[in-house]
Amino acid sequence: xxxxxECIPCLIQQSLSAVRLVTGDERIHEQVLREIxxxxxxxxxxxxxxxxxxxxxxxxxxxxxxxxxxxxSKLRFNRLALDLLPDFQHRVEKSPDPWDAAVRLAIAGNxxxxxxxxxxGEAEIREVLDHSLQEPLxxxxxxxxxxxxxxxxxxxxxxxxxxxxxxxxxxxxxxHQEVTVAVRGSPVxxxxxxxxAEQAGLFNLVTVIDNGSDAPGTIIHDCKEAFQRRxxxxxxxxxxxxxxxxxxxxxxxxxxxxxxxxxxxxxxxIGCPVxxxxxxxxxxx
Amino acid sequence: xxxxxECIPCLIQQSLSAVRLVTGDERIHEQVLREIxxxxxxxxxxxxxxxxxxxxxxxxxxxxxxxxxxxxSKLRFNRLALDLLPDFQHRVEKSPDPWDAAVRLAIAGNxxxxxxxxxxGEAEIREVLDHSLQEPLxxxxxxxxxxxxxxxxxxxxxxxxxxxxxxxxxxxxxxHQEVTVAVRGSPVxxxxxxxxAEQAGLFNLVTVIDNGSDAPGTIIHDCKEAFQRRxxxxxxxxxxxxxxxxxxxxxxxxxxxxxxxxxxxxxxxIGCPVxxxxxxxxxxx
Numbered sequence: 001x002x003x004x005x006e007c008i009p010c011l012i013q014q015s016l017s018a019v020r021l022v023t024g025d026e027r028i029h030e031q032v033l034r035e036i037x038x039x040x041x042x043x044x045x046x047x048x049x050x051x052x053x054x055x056x057x058x059x060x061x062x063x064x065x066x067x068x069x070x071x072x073s074k075l076r077f078n079r080l081a082l083d084l085l086p087d088f089q090h091r092v093e094k095s096p097d098p099w100d101a102a103v104r105l106a107i108a109g110n111x112x113x114x115x116x117x118x119x120x121g122e123a124e125i126r127e128v129l130d131h132s133l134q135e136p137l138x139x140x141x142x143x144x145x146x147x148x149x150x151x152x153x154x155x156x157x158x159x160x161x162x163x164x165x166x167x168x169x170x171x172x173x174x175x176h177q178e179v180t181v182a183v184r185g186s187p188v189x190x191x192x193x194x195x196x197a198e199q200a201g202l203f204n205l206v207t208v209i210d211n212g213s214d215a216p217g218t219i220i221h222d223c224k225e226a227f228q229r230r231x232x233x234x235x236x237x238x239x240x241x242x243x244x245x246x247x248x249x250x251x252x253x254x255x256x257x258x259x260x261x262x263x264x265x266x267x268x269x270i271g272c273p274v275x276x277x278x279x280x281x282x283x284x285x
Numbered sequence: 286x287x288x289x290x291e292c293i294p295c296l297i298q299q300s301l302s303a304v305r306l307v308t309g310d311e312r313i314h315e316q317v318l319r320e321i322x323x324x325x326x327x328x329x330x331x332x333x334x335x336x337x338x339x340x341x342x343x344x345x346x347x348x349x350x351x352x353x354x355x356x357x358s359k360l361r362f363n364r365l366a367l368d369l370l371p372d373f374q375h376r377v378e379k380s381p382d383p384w385d386a387a388v389r390l391a392i393a394g395n396x397x398x399x400x401x402x403x404x405x406g407e408a409e410i411r412e413v414l415d416h417s418l419q420e421p422l423x424x425x426x427x428x429x430x431x432x433x434x435x436x437x438x439x440x441x442x443x444x445x446x447x448x449x450x451x452x453x454x455x456x457x458x459x460x461h462q463e464v465t466v467a468v469r470g471s472p473v474x475x476x477x478x479x480x481x482a483e484q485a486g487l488f489n490l491v492t493v494i495d496n497g498s499d500a501p502g503t504i505i506h507d508c509k510e511a512f513q514r515r516x517x518x519x520x521x522x523x524x525x526x527x528x529x530x531x532x533x534x535x536x537x538x539x540x541x542x543x544x545x546x547x548x549x550x551x552x553x554x555i556g557c558p559v560x561x562x563x564x565x566x567x568x569x570x
Contacts, residue, residue: 005301005314005315005318006298006301008297008301008318008322009294009295009297009298009301012293012294012297013294016290016291016294029290030290033290034327035326037293037322037323037325037326038322038323038326040322041319041320041322041323042319
């Protein structure tokens with residue numbers, strides 16, 4: 001997906017929220033703001049917004065001299081999700097359609113995102129997870145079950161820390177010996193890395209790899225070769241979150257997107273309202 | 286008021302809405318966007334947002350080769366306000382406190398603004414005017430009446446076309462032989478100019494001058510000398526709208542600000558919620 005004009009002020013607002021979460025130093029806030037305005041004035045709008053976000057967050061990490069400024073937030077999200085997990089695991093097992101419930105919770109977990117909004121509280125996370133079991137879903141869990149059942153190799157692209165715990169819950173309902181989970185190559189915002197996959201307990205369940213990239217999405221040519229091979233060989237790719245949606249909608253492959261819609265541009269692109277849970281196969285095969 | 290960091294993405298969003306209202310040509314949208322990002326990256330944040338908006342709208346007019354791209358909108362607002370006037374004039378006269386009602390309608394008229402939001406519809410304008418007679422008001426119309434009663438010369442700084450018709454309604458309840466109305470020196474967004482003052486019927490009532498500037502606010506040093514003298518000599522300055530608030534809060538003088546709060550920065554500065562009607566004397570005497 002290209003960057004739309006209205007993505008630019010939004011990216012600038014997000015950068016400001018991001019740098020404020022990372023440091024209280026107003027001189028750094030101003031420097032980040034000015035640099036981002038400067039680079040946005042020259043940006044290639046054919047690239048997805050996540051490509052710009054990658055550049056922005058590299059610069060924030062550099063200026064704050066902190067390789068992983070969201071580390072504490074990620075740990076907090078993982079712990080919260082692990083605390084909530086037993087209750088939701090129980091509800092999935094007791095559900096008349098456990099697959100449907102697990103899909104919904106994996107999508108609802110996408111609320112744990114520090115990229116789009118400045119922050120999200122525990123109460124909101126619990127409420128979103130609770131409501132997800134009943135609220136409207138754009139897509140068909142049954143067709144998605146068929147696609148997963150037919151695939152001999154599944155590549156599952158995660159999005160955020162915390163959320164990854166609910167990805168595990170869904171993966172437990174898949175033929176999980178055939179699943180490879182891929183996380184980001186290094187820290188960017190609160191996106192999940194190998195450390196988060198370990199905390200979520202995925203290492204005992206499936207093969208976990210990192211994609212070698214620090215983009216908050218999956219920019220294929222920016223990922224390491226081993227990841228690119230896995231991507232090309234997978235029968236089914238499951239891509240979580242807006243960052244992966246933006247960066248993979250124009251890529252060929254048997255891809256299912258699982259996300260919560262967080263902005264009007266994605267809402268327009270998918271054809272549903274902001275806030276809606278989405279389970280959508282790629283239109284580009 | 287200085288420009289806060291969060292004013293920048295908002296100014297960029299406003300510029301995009303503005304240029305889209307003026308032309309459908311996407312190449313111009315992109316050019317305006319890129320130029321504004323470039324100049325915002327170097328802007329002096331000690332200046333009020335209206336100074337940046339002045340530069341932006343000059344550039345939009347130049348690129349669109351149109352000296353007054355909002356002319357049709359202004360005419361539409363003036364006509365709508367003139368259509369609504371007799372009914373509201375009647376309600377003011379029948380009101381137990383006509384001054385209070387006239388003050389409220391003059392403030393409510395500030396809804397007719399194309400600067401902050403991309404547009405505002407007729408239904409919303411009617412509703413805002415209707416509700417204004419009962420809704421909470423931040424400030425004291427009685428103290429404002431005292432200030433107006435004591436002043437031997439009043440300089441009334443208007444904001445938008447359409448709104449200026451409801452300014453007339455308030456001015457009719459003042460010692461209007463002592464009132465001078467000042468409009469913008471040339472077109473910027475849908476801010477009122479001499480043409481709008483004439484359409485609103487102000488020429489038969491009071492002295493009307495223009496301030497010589499195309500800023501969507503009152504940047505004193507950018508205004509013509511005759512205006513600056515009137516400003517310095519006035520016993521009381523009445524300043525309508527956010528643009529005049531931003532540009533005059535740090536200027537000495539006996540100033541009353543009348544506005545609807547349209548953004549969280551101004552809301553924080555004044556200490557009331559977004560949407561609230563405000564009638565506030567300057568803190569800087």
